[in-house]
Amino acid sequence: MGIGFRAYVTSENGDGTYSGRITERSTDDLPAGEVLIRVRYSSLNYKDALSASGNKGVTKKYPHTPGIDAAGEVAKCTDGSFREGDMVIVTGYDLGMNTPGGFGEYIRVPSAWVLPLPAGLTMKESMSIGTAGLTAALCADGLLHMGLRGGQIAVTGATGGVGSIALSILAAEGFSPCAVTGKPELEPFLRSIGAASVISSADFTAGSEKPLMKPMWDGGIDVLGGNALASMLKSVKYGGAVSCCGLALSPELPLNVFPFILRGVSLIGIDSVECPKDRRIKAWSRLGGKWKPAGLNELTAETDLGGLDEKIKAMLTGRAAGRTVIKL
Numbered sequence: 001m002g003i004g005f006r007a008y009v010t011s012e013n014g015d016g017t018y019s020g021r022i023t024e025r026s027t028d029d030l031p032a033g034e035v036l037i038r039v040r041y042s043s044l045n046y047k048d049a050l051s052a053s054g055n056k057g058v059t060k061k062y063p064h065t066p067g068i069d070a071a072g073e074v075a076k077c078t079d080g081s082f083r084e085g086d087m088v089i090v091t092g093y094d095l096g097m098n099t100p101g102g103f104g105e106y107i108r109v110p111s112a113w114v115l116p117l118p119a120g121l122t123m124k125e126s127m128s129i130g131t132a133g134l135t136a137a138l139c140a141d142g143l144l145h146m147g148l149r150g151g152q153i154a155v156t157g158a159t160g161g162v163g164s165i166a167l168s169i170l171a172a173e174g175f176s177p178c179a180v181t182g183k184p185e186l187e188p189f190l191r192s193i194g195a196a197s198v199i200s201s202a203d204f205t206a207g208s209e210k211p212l213m214k215p216m217w218d219g220g221i222d223v224l225g226g227n228a229l230a231s232m233l234k235s236v237k238y239g240g241a242v243s244c245c246g247l248a249l250s251p252e253l254p255l256n257v258f259p260f261i262l263r264g265v266s267l268i269g270i271d272s273v274e275c276p277k278d279r280r281i282k283a284w285s286r287l288g289g290k291w292k293p294a295g296l297n298e299l300t301a302e303t304d305l306g307g308l309d310e311k312i313k314a315m316l317t318g319r320a321a322g323r324t325v326i327k328l
């Protein structure tokens, strides 16, 4: 017999709108998979906000339990990969997209999706970092891989999950990160997590109608897409590189080829969802060590399933700052 549990379930209202409700569910309703996990913490990522608001590019079928991140204890494992009680995390793959996700007290997933809780992190800390932090780590690794060392790195969406952890990692790695933000009032927060300088979004994109802009940055990390990414690529110095991971502004890229063919700029695509296991393990190992954000507690808010609606609304309207963990 299945175990009853609570989950935040998003449903279609019948008029094209979507809303979430805390619902009683059973582990019998979960899909097949080798590992049943009692979730203790999840986190809120931009993609969860899209899933929770009916974005069919993320979630095709509703009712649905979002939550692309989960940390918890193994309740049952049928293939010997884990023992009951092992502390584990799951991020990405199909979790929270079309597989019921971490906004429920139980998930059942393939064992290939599960990692042991990374050394140096509590379950709560692993979710403070979550997919956002994993992505920030992959973005920073991309720049290092291109040979960048030190120098000024522009980071867009800097007050958000990926952006804020990217600032912290870049500072730890000896770069001078510049936070690009539309929230000047959050400059003290941005500096506290690692920003060496702060620039307004308006100043960052000024002149973006031109084919190329004044070379300013050794590299960049972009979470916005659209004209923000185009401006970044047009203003990176000769031989620089940009890690691109997001579309919070737009999935479009209004750009010519000049940054690439006249300045030798490289564009690095970053995907945390299907990222191979060896790269994930390396990233998580750094995130539990040298790259563990010093101000992780300060940049994290905690809520429960009942607090999700408000947090999702804030994220979709660009009002979110830092990270939110959900205690289950």
Ligand SMILES: C=CC(=O)SCCNC(=O)CCNC(=O)[C@H](O)C(C)(C)COP(=O)(O)OP(=O)(O)OC[C@H]1O[C@@H](n2cnc3c(N)ncnc32)[C@H](O)[C@@H]1OP(=O)(O)O
Pocket: 045, 046, 047, 050, 055, 056, 057, 058, 060, 068, 131, 246, 247, 272, 273
């Ligand atoms: C943590 C990681 C991240 O944060 S990554 C960023 C967040 N992820 C996304 O925004 C997902 C982006 N993906 C998509 O929007 C789509 O998958 C696509 C545009 C890349 C491809 O779409 P396509 O229509 O070619 O294939 P799909 O199999 O994905 O679509 C099936 C079905 O859904 C409809 N649909 C797709 N995208 C959207 C959308 N953004 N909004 C509304 N509806 C969408 C699509 O029309 C299909 O509908 P159907 O009735 O089955 O024909």
Ligand SMILES: NC(=O)C1=CN([C@@H]2O[C@H](COP(=O)(O)OP(=O)(O)OC[C@H]3O[C@@H](n4cnc5c(N)ncnc54)[C@H](O)[C@@H]3O)[C@@H](O)[C@H]2O)C=CC1
Pocket: 044, 045, 046, 047, 131, 132, 135, 156, 157, 158, 159, 160, 161, 162, 163, 182, 201, 223, 224, 244, 245, 246, 247, 248, 249, 270, 271, 272, 273, 315, 317, 318, 319, 320, 322
């Ligand atoms: N490629 C991948 O594997 C991943 C991609 N992402 C993407 O990265 C982006 C950021 O994700 P999170 O940090 O979780 O989100 P978040 O909501 O925590 O941060 C987004 C940041 O962008 C700002 N922002 C939002 N809309 C904006 C707009 N229209 N114009 C200017 N600024 C805007 C917000 O103020 C905030 O600072 C999203 O697009 C997400 O889909 C995130 C994780 C993994």
